[in-house]
Amino acid sequence: MKVICAFDSFKGCMTGLEAGEAAKRGVMSAIPGCKVSVMPMADGGEGTIDAIRSMTGGREVAIRVLDPLLRECESKYIMDCDSETAYVEMAQCAGLTMLTPDERDAMHTSSYGLGMAMVKAIEAGAKHITICLGGSATNDVAIGALQALGLKVYTRDGILNRPVTGADLIDIADIDSTALEQLKSQCDITVLYDADIPFCGPEGAVKLYATQKGVKSEDLDGLELGMENVREVIERKTGVKAESVKGAGAAGGAGYGLAALARAKMESGIDYMLVLSDFDARLTETALVLTGEGKADSQTLQGKVSAGILRHSRNWNVPVWLFAGKVENKEALLNSGFEMVVDINAGQDPTQNPMNNTVAGQRLENAVRRTAENKIKKLRRQCDRS
Helix, strand or coil, X not given: CEEEEXXXXXXXXXXXXXXXXXXXXXXXXXCCCCEEXXXXXXXXXXXXXXXXXXXXXXXXXXXXXXXXXXXXXXXXXXXXXXXXXXXXXXXHHCEHHHCCHHHCCCCCXXXXXXXXHHHHHHHCCCCEEEEECCCECCCXXXXXXXXXXXXXXXXXXXXXXXXXXXXXXXXXXXXXCCCHHHHHHHCEEEEEECCCCCCCCCCCHHHHHHHHHCCCHHHHHHHHHHHHHHHHHHHHXXXXXXXXXXXXXXXXXXXHHHHHHHCCEEEEHHHHHHHHCCHHHHHCCCCEXXXXXXXXXXXXXXXXXXXXXXXXHHCCCCCEEEEEEEECCHHXXXXXXXXXXXXXXXXXXXXXXXXXXXXXXXXXHHHHHHHHHHHHHHHHHHHHHC
């Protein structure tokens, strides 16, 4: 029996590789002799460039950029073996985990550091840049990042001589993207989005994710108006409509900003990773796929790792079990096609910290083992009755 363990990271406690190895131990304990493959996965969010490096090789390049609050910090990108392809992760340059909970507020954060990383990769010889969008602390439509690449931004009072933040969107009156034409001739850009959501509206960037980025409830309407204002400015300058861009609302509207102003090619992060890992070819001889993430809920179905794993596995009629540190909307997840949906922390000792790496790994291993054992018992009872 062959099993694939293809997990996303459990943010704050386990990498995708660590989660996969823990799940493998659980499978091997329940089904000795089973052949288990661990394939760390990501969807364009935090940990994506590490997963790409594990699949393709390449080297890590240490750089210094400005963080979301414009403080100098250490970061990195991956340069592929061809020395012409660079992988840049927004979570490493403008990420939510770079800030303490008290510092988070997308009204006052900028993606400028992402643009700095892109500039450094181009200076190092990159002709192709793949940007992994997830995990951002920002809601600035990537205008901050594009300023680092030469975009000029104007308010009604004149040119804005500092990186744009979410609070500035409502005041933007015009942009000059002339300098970006040189960028387009130097390299091509691919964007991996982790959530295929609209730019504005009830299911858009602000309504779904801004509060997770620290935006206060009284600022949400103003930020949404800012997004609508910038959309009008960009559409007027480029002719590219937000609704025509897949993943337009990802990373605080960065998908739309990069697609319209830098002519970036938009791709689903998880689909890109599954092609890169040759996942479908491995499914032909696989009996079961295990996947998971830190939290599984309705947003899981919007293009996250687990949803992509499920979609591809169903094409080969391979069942998928989903494990998460927290589960919401379990019925919706089961109805979407997961054979099992398991909360690894349900009923566990409340005195233990579920975010501890060792605790999380052990709970995932135990949950997988118990689930597999129960499934085997159920199958045996069915065989006995028949």
